[in-house]
Amino acid sequence: MAETRSSSVGTAAAWWLAIKRARNESWGESLTGYLFIGPAVSLFLIFNAYPVIRGLIIAFSDYRYLVPDHSPFNGIDNWLEIIGDRVFWESFIRSVQYTIIYFILNFGIAFVVAVFISEIRHPREAGIYRVIAYLPVILPSAIALLVWRQFLNPEFGYVGVFLKATFGKPAVELLRDSRAVVPTLATIAAWKAMGSNVLLLLVGLYNVNSELYEAAAIDGAGWWRRLTSITTPLLLPTFTVIFVLAAGVLGEAEASLIYYGVNDAGPEGAGRLAGRYAYEIAFLQGDLRWGYAAAMNLTIGLVSMGISAAIFRVLRSGRI
Amino acid sequence: MDMEGLRSPHKRLRRDRKVARVVAGLARWRNAFLVRCLLALLLLYFIAPIIWTISSSLKTRAELFQATPSFVTLTPTLANYQYAIRRLTGFDVFFRNSLMVTLGATVLQTLLATLAGYGFARLVFRGRDFIFYSMIMLIFVPRAGGLMAQYELMSFLGLRNSILGLILAFSSGLAVPVFIMRQAFLNLPRDFEDAALIDGCNRLQAFWYVMAPMVVGASMVVALFEFIRVWGEYLFTLTMIDDRDLFTLGIGMAMQFLPGIALEFGEFTSYGAQAAAFCLASAPVVTFFLATQRWFVRGLMEGLKF
Numbered sequence: 265m266a267e268t269r270s271s272s273v274g275t276a277a278a279w280w281l282a283i284k285r286a287r288n289e290s291w292g293e294s295l296t297g298y299l300f301i302g303p304a305v306s307l308f309l310i311f312n313a314y315p316v317i318r319g320l321i322i323a324f325s326d327y328r329y330l331v332p333d334h335s336p337f338n339g340i341d342n343w344l345e346i347i348g349d350r351v352f353w354e355s356f357i358r359s360v361q362y363t364i365i366y367f368i369l370n371f372g373i374a375f376v377v378a379v380f381i382s383e384i385r386h387p388r389e390a391g392i393y394r395v396i397a398y399l400p401v402i403l404p405s406a407i408a409l410l411v412w413r414q415f416l417n418p419e420f421g422y423v424g425v426f427l428k429a430t431f432g433k434p435a436v437e438l439l440r441d442s443r444a445v446v447p448t449l450a451t452i453a454a455w456k457a458m459g460s461n462v463l464l465l466l467v468g469l470y471n472v473n474s475e476l477y478e479a480a481a482i483d484g485a486g487w488w489r490r491l492t493s494i495t496t497p498l499l500l501p502t503f504t505v506i507f508v509l510a511a512g513v514l515g516e517a518e519a520s521l522i523y524y525g526v527n528d529a530g531p532e533g534a535g536r537l538a539g540r541y542a543y544e545i546a547f548l549q550g551d552l553r554w555g556y557a558a559a560m561n562l563t564i565g566l567v568s569m570g571i572s573a574a575i576f577r578v579l580r581s582g583r584i
Numbered sequence: 585m586d587m588e589g590l591r592s593p594h595k596r597l598r599r600d601r602k603v604a605r606v607v608a609g610l611a612r613w614r615n616a617f618l619v620r621c622l623l624a625l626l627l628l629y630f631i632a633p634i635i636w637t638i639s640s641s642l643k644t645r646a647e648l649f650q651a652t653p654s655f656v657t658l659t660p661t662l663a664n665y666q667y668a669i670r671r672l673t674g675f676d677v678f679f680r681n682s683l684m685v686t687l688g689a690t691v692l693q694t695l696l697a698t699l700a701g702y703g704f705a706r707l708v709f710r711g712r713d714f715i716f717y718s719m720i721m722l723i724f725v726p727r728a729g730g731l732m733a734q735y736e737l738m739s740f741l742g743l744r745n746s747i748l749g750l751i752l753a754f755s756s757g758l759a760v761p762v763f764i765m766r767q768a769f770l771n772l773p774r775d776f777e778d779a780a781l782i783d784g785c786n787r788l789q790a791f792w793y794v795m796a797p798m799v800v801g802a803s804m805v806v807a808l809f810e811f812i813r814v815w816g817e818y819l820f821t822l823t824m825i826d827d828r829d830l831f832t833l834g835i836g837m838a839m840q841f842l843p844g845i846a847l848e849f850g851e852f853t854s855y856g857a858q859a860a861a862f863c864l865a866s867a868p869v870v871t872f873f874l875a876t877q878r879w880f881v882r883g884l885m886e887g888l889k890f
Contacts, residue, residue: 275717275720275721275724276721278713278717279714279717279718279720279721281713282713282714282716282717283714285713285714286710286711286713286714293707293708293709293787294709294710296707296709296787297703297707297708297709297712298709300699300700300702300703300707300787300791301699301700301703301704301715303696303699303700304696304697304699304700304758304762305700305715305719307696307752307755307756307758308719308756308758308759310737310756311734311737311752311753311756312722312756312757312758312759313719313722314733314737315729315730315731315733315734315737316722316725316727316730316733317725318729318733318736318737319727319728319729319730319731319732319733320725320726320728320729321729322728322729322732322733323728323729327732329732329736373626373629376622376626377623377626377627377630380619380622380623380626381623383619384616384619384620384623391877391878391881393623393627394877394881395873395874395877396627396630396631397627397630398873398877399630399631399634399870399873400630400633400634401812402812402815402816402866402869402870402873403634403816403866403869404815404816404817404818404833404834404865404866404869405816405817405818405834406816406818406833406834406835406837406838407816407834407837407862407865407866409838410837410838410841410858410862411633411634411636411637411862412633414636414637414640414855414858414859415632415633415636415637417855421636422632422636455629455630455633458630459630463880463881463884466881467881467884470881515727517819518818518819521818521819521822522818522834522838525838526822543731543819546731546732547823554729554732555729557729557732558728558729558732559728561726561727561728561729561730562726562728562729564726565726565727565728566726568726569724569726
């Protein structure tokens with residue numbers, strides 16, 4: 265896993281080398297080779313690569329879908345508009361809060377759970393815990409939200425009843441309270457995604473050479489010391505992957521779109537995360553300003569890439 | 585006898601050892617117990633909403649409206665399931681659509697990724713690494729107008745409002761699957777296929793009869809990821825499908841149950857029946873996961889070794 269640490273840089277370098285080498289390669293078994301990769305590559309080019317590239321171009325134009333033949337190139341005008349768009353920045357701040365809460369739960373709990381599961385030597389028992397931890401991941405996202413809505417229900421749900429019993433007063437519906445919307449959505453999203461992190465961390469933990477622990481135990485290192493001095497440094501590549509995936513959540517739109525539907529952004533618009541705002545601009549408002557929405561998504565994407573790059577730098581420099 | 589034991593140094597040593605072993609055993613037992621307690625507490629956050637749903641789906645009406653909801657039901661009933669299937673308009677249609685899209689995309693993607701993974705790992709041809717690394721590079725390009733461009737493309741190809749369109753679009757996310765499969769093939773020794781080729785197999789036969797069976801673990805990981813992703817997908821399907829007869833379960837259920845949009849289909853408020861519907865809608869993906877999970881961790885460890 266050592267290479268993951270610099271995977272984007274590493275991929276770029278490998279890509280560049282491959283371009284330079286391609287000219288001198290022999291044709292060899294080329295026909296067979298193209299037959300094997302052909303179907304996959306063509307499907308990928310048409311339905312995946314093309315939309316991504318085309319989407320980048322859209323971001324630099326004033327493309328309005330409902331205005332026929334209207335997609336003039338407009339340079340950085342979209343960005344000038346974003347700077348002055350108050351709704352965008354409000355939703356962006358909500359997205360940042362959402363990402364921070366999501367990240368703390370998603371990483372913190374997953375790490376503790378993974379370490380505990382790796383302590384269990386009985387393979388079948390550990391298997392059961394892994395399955396439980398992964399169950400939320402496999403639920404459809406719409407079902408997960410619906411399940412949580414019942415679970416949080418102030419009158420019949422466990423959480424609602426618990427809150428009422430603890431604080432004595434009737435509980436509010438959390439997703440209808442404008443201050444609670446972002447934390448609640450983030451908690452649900454973290455719940456849904458933690459299982460993958462548990463699994464990623466477990467793969468890392470199982471790959472740690474057990475001789476290292478034995479040697480440390482002989483030298484008198486306790487459980488805590490082994491965790492901080494062996495496990496954590498060796499898991500840094502896995503941490504990097506998890507942090508980078510979490511940074512991608514900045515553009516998340518789905519939870520709010522599922523829960524409140526496309527036409528309602530939640531109480532006082534509190535469910536309007538940045539990704540959702542871009543979706544509204546692109547598919548619901550006015551003459552569907554695709555150019556502007558694409559520029560917003562690109563802004564969010566670049567910010568999250570910047571965060572990822574910073575994480576790479578910090579974790580590559582070694583010690584935290 | 586005890587006095588005698590104490591007097592003899594040899595026996596005393598043996599007894600001390602025995603005591604030390606018991607103490608160590610107790611400590612280990614205590615640690616194991618503590619780990620399990622903490623783990624159970626943490627896993628409760630993972631599983632409590634799921635238990636709640638399953639138990640609600642089996643409760644009778646009286647139990648559902650108890651002031652303090654119970655964790656398990658003492659009088660399980662299937663009435664909620666019957667009610668859900670009867671009353672949920674279009675549940676069977678949504679279910680069939682979801683199944684078609686998910687199975688189609690999973691089979692297509694796993695097959696293509698395995699073929700391509702083999703090609704990239706084992707065959708020598710012009711531009712091989714360039715093509716592979718270009719696919720991987722694209723993961724790092726931000727999805728600025730991806731959804732819009734896909735909408736445009738699908739309209740142009742006449743694939744909006746079509747199950748086939750969904751299958752093709754979902755199975756096209758091939759970068760990571762191809763990466764996993766290539767990695768799996770790279771980890772196999774060359775000798776197997778060399779032997780097959782010398783014995784007169786052609787490339788395709790060597791691939792299909794010799795190599796592919798050895799990477800089943802990795803293929804299962806790819807298939808499982810795709811199955812989970814497609815079965816739970818929401819936003820893309822919502823954008824591409826307007827025709828109610830082509831809705832998948834996620835969208836159908838959200839439309840049925842969520843405030844604002846639920847009105848269109850009539851109020852459907854029985855908690856038990858809702859919970860039963862959630863269980864039914866999750867059943868296929870949970871089944872698929874439980875059936876393939878024994879490959880899962882092993883396959884991940886094979887596929888993620890960089």
